[in-house]
Amino acid sequence: MKEANKPETVHKHEHHHHHNNLRGEKLLWATLLNLSITIVQIVGGVVSNSLSLLSDALHNLGDSSAIFIAFVAGKISRKKPDAQKTFGYKRVEILAALFNGIVLIAICIFLFYEAFQRFANPQPIKGKLMLIVATFGLLANLISVILLHNDKAQNLNVRAAYMHLLGDTLSSVAVIAGGAAIWFWNVCWLDPLITVLVGVYIIWHTWGIVKETVDILMQAVPNNIDxxxxxxxxxxxxxxxxxxxxxxxxxxxxxxxxxxxxxxxxxxxxxxxxxxxxxxxxxxxxxxxxxxxxxxxxxxxxxxxxxxxxxx
Incomplete structure (x- = not known):
């Protein structure tokens, strides 16, 4: 009986391995898409003089890191424990997530300072270019969301990456609205305002990740355990x-x-x-x-x- 069940077990293992590889490929494509958005938005933000585009680029850069961490973690998690790492290598993603979160919050604080300077001394902004670049960001984010949609319920890392991308999509919509308003009505104060709003969203979203990673590293009791x-x-x-x-x-x-x-x-x-x-x-x-x-x-x-x- 054991021999009869063996092919079925092997088939299930191969199917699981294939599914993991396919999920990894999707994460890698999502990472590359987000990096392309980041590069385009940084160039577009500098040329158009839009701080909100730069802050959205920051958001995408952070999320590219988060998605890439999920990709690398999927590879590392299959590495077996050894005599030095008896628990294995699972906490690599926790350390990376903590570093990523701290850097994101630090850059957001810097962008708040820059936004304050823009409120005090408004500068001309090329709203049309801002609108075009933000639209590209929205389309690339939507493709990434579609890529990961089917896998989000099966893996926690993929779900976290999916939520990051969903947040990116919403912030791109905000920048598009701001770009349109600046282009048509020249309300340049909207640019630093959107920067602050996106920054607050990033910190609010990232703080929970930082807190969770610190709790894990401090070996705190999980929130759902009494x-x-x-x-x-x-x-x-x-x-x-x-x-x-x-x-x-x-x-x-x-x-x-x-x-x-x-x-x-x-x-x-x-x-x-x-x-x-x-x-x-x-x-x-x-x-x-x-x-x-x-x-x-x-x-x-x-x-x-x-x-x-x-x-x-």
Whole structure:
């Protein structure tokens, strides 16, 4: 029977591998499209003297980085752990996302300063050129959104990239509206105003990413995990006295790990102890979605220091 099922298993593996490669190609094309938008908008922003085009170029540059990170992460995530990196290489994307977010916020603050200078000293802007360049940006963003639309529900990184591109599309619409208004009515104060609005949007969107990456690197408890609820549920398992020295953290944006001491009500043999631990692991997996579980099981362990959180 095992031999009969083997071809089907191989077929599924090959299909999964092919799907990952196809997803990677889409991410790479989306990256190249966004880089082309960035180059065109930087040139167009300088020539037209439009600060909002430059800020939109910044947004696209940041999102190109985010999409490329998703592409590289897909490659790196398949690399196996080794003797030096026993957890593997999954946190590379977290470090890159943190760096990307900090740089984006820093440049936005600089653009706010430039926008303030433009409010104080308005400068002539070529609205027609601004409109043409922003329209190119909108079309390229729409193509990228269509490319990733079908994969957004299957992968967290792709979903994040998709949301970035959706934000780019909205900001391109704002710059197009501003370019049209400047071209027809010469209301040049709209340019720094759009710059500020796009910058606020970027910071609002990026701050959540920075906070999440810092939480992951600090091994904070994920927002959807309640330690007190874990304690309550586990201590209802037959044979468990208490659970203590509990730590829950995320290795990356999806993998949740847990380690704890499981104190039993009585001194039992190894088979009974394994059965209790198995029940605890099943509960943690099914009710809390925690798949990577390490439980140190014992009787009257830790010398009465049974605090839920251990002070090192």
């Amino acid at each position: 330690l007190d609820e874990i304690k309550k549920q586990v201590e209802q398992i037959d044979g468990v006295a208490d659970i203590h020295h509990l730590h829950v953290w995320k290795l990356d944006d999806s993998q949740v790990h847990l380690e704890a001491h499981l104190n039993l009500k009585k001194d039992v043999n190894m088979t009974e102890m394994m059965a209790v631990r198995k029940n605890a692991e099943r509960l943690l997996s099914e009710k809390f979605g925690i798949k990577h579980i390490t439980l140190q099981t014992g009787y009257n362990c830790c010398g009465g220091n049974n605090n839920l959180i251990n002070s090192f």
